[in-house]
Amino acid sequence: MSHLPDSVGLSDDVPRRAHMFVDESKNRGYIIAIAFVASRLVHQVRRDLRKLRASGARSIHFQTTTDQQRKAVVNLIVASGVTSVILESRAAKRSNPRQGCIRTTAAIAIASDARMIILDRDESLETQDRRWLYAELRKTDVRYDHLDRHSEPxxxxxxxxxxxxQRGGVWREMVMPAVSQVVQVEP
Structure with missing residues (x-):
């Protein structure tokens, strides 16, 4: 079973027994963002996010939405007390940076005694993700699944x-209060 690198302790800001929601960005390097939502906040935050969705839209996707909607979502994230951890990998794409990040996500789930991990569904990655997660989590109570963004706000x-x-600048500054830790994942 993997573990967090010795040099990385889990931040005290990361809630215990939370639900973890995971998505990636590959625009400038490879990162995974893990959002920790305390069990007591799941329904309220989900409801608040749905209210910010554009009329007729099935979900909110930051790559294709407006700056006004982005600001509203980030403000909600910060105000709701959601905590996030960023996993950054500088590994070359050919060395599969996702593997290290998914395994580190599992290690964080164990360290934080998470209830469950929900990953944004990408069918081309799902089989391998499940293999890595099973290898890391098979002797724990942590559940995991892949869901479509429109089914899980x-x-x-x-x-x-x-x-x-990934965008940096003012956007990174805006979301920074919700980021408790940045972990460099080695290949």
Missing amino acids: LLWIADAVAWCW
């Missing part, structure tokens, strides 16, 4: 955090 948080982090 809390995935929008991970998407927002990942997009803002």
Whole structure:
């Protein structure tokens, strides 16, 4: 079973027994954003996010939405007390940076005694993700699944955090209060 690198302790800001929502960004390097939503906040934050969705839209996707909607979502994330961890990998694409990040996500789930991990569904990655997660989590109570963004609004948080982090500048500054830790994942 993998573990967090010795040099990385889990931040005290990361809630225990939370639900973890995971999305990636590959625009400038490879990152995974993990949004931790405390069990007691899941329904309220989900409801609040749905209210921010554009009329007729099935979900919020930061790559294709307006700056006004982005700001509203980031403000909600920060105000709701959601905590995020960023996993950054500088590994070359050919060395599969996702593997290290998914395994580190599992290690963080164990360290934080998470209830569940929900990953944004990408059918081309799902089989391998399940293999890595099973290898890391098979002797734990942590559940995991892949869901489509339109079926789980809390995935929008991970998407927002990942997009803002990769975008940098004012967007990173806006989301920074919700980011408790940045972990460099080695290949």
